[in-house]
Amino acid sequence: MSGSTISVVIADDQRMVRAGLRMVVETEPDMTVVGEASDGVEAVALVRRLRPDVVLMDIAMPRQDGLAATRALLTDAHPPRVIVLTTFDTDENLYNALRAGASGFLLKVSSPEHLITAIRVVADGEALLDPAITTRVISAFAGRPGPTPPRELAELTPRETDVLRLLARGLSNAEIAAHLTVGEATVKTHVARVLMKLDLRDRVQAVVYAYESGLVRAGST
The missing domain is CATH 1.10.10.10 (Winged helix-like DNA-binding domain superfamily/Winged helix DNA-binding domain)
Incomplete structure (x- = not known):
């Protein structure tokens, strides 16, 4: 983590969603949004230029989806921590996000408090994986x-x-x-x-x- 402030990039194709996430993040004195991207290609280029601590990555985006963007970023020598955000709480999305290398997985309906906690957890080098998520991982591998x-x-x-x-x-x-x-x-x-x-x-x-x-x-x- 760079310094005492957690730098965040938001990648989502919906401007209102990005604005809402920015508002939540920037209420915290130790966090700052350093950039926004509207698709996966833009997200990869922006993250590689700005080198944020944490990326909030939507799954469904044009040109390149969030999972492909996450996989691309995690091949870098010093990759960011990625929290995948989605409106779709499905086993397939969860499995694909974890396989892509995401450090966390959150629904967009999660509370602002949960989002802030998630950013702090992954910025500190940990992973956000609660028992409910683990249950879904287990289901994804069943059979x-x-x-x-x-x-x-x-x-x-x-x-x-x-x-x-x-x-x-x-x-x-x-x-x-x-x-x-x-x-x-x-x-x-x-x-x-x-x-x-x-x-x-x-x-x-x-x-x-x-x-x-x-x-x-x-x-x-």
Whole structure:
């Protein structure tokens, strides 16, 4: 995050939506909107020029949709954190947003408070993945044939594997700590090691990985 102010770019093809998002963001003294884009192509060019901390990315936009724009931006050497916004709360949108590499997924009907919290969470290097979202991820993977576990899983210690399983269920660090009867700092260390060993960017990617690898199956606990 650059300095003490969180810089934000808003990408949405509807001017009124952009105006509303800007109004919400700029009520916060530690946030500023540095640019707006009306389609995915414009968003990619703008973000690469302005290098914001966080991008609020609509899915349905002309020329290039938000998912393609997100995938393009996350190939950069120093990618921004992306929160995908949509009016469509569907498994397909959720799955595609997480696979594209988004750090968060919010409905446009979410409260202003939820949006501000989401921006702060992802700007701080975390991912916004609450239990409701995790449930949808599980549903998206339900019924898929079990893959052969990737070799990288063998690099994890038994405790790190336990942490990944619990993380995939949507548990917070505090909840994982309580479940394993260890300190929260210990869990943070385990999570960091899991991400490093599996070459994953954040908790969202870890959840997707856990299901795609077959480590966790839909309906398992």
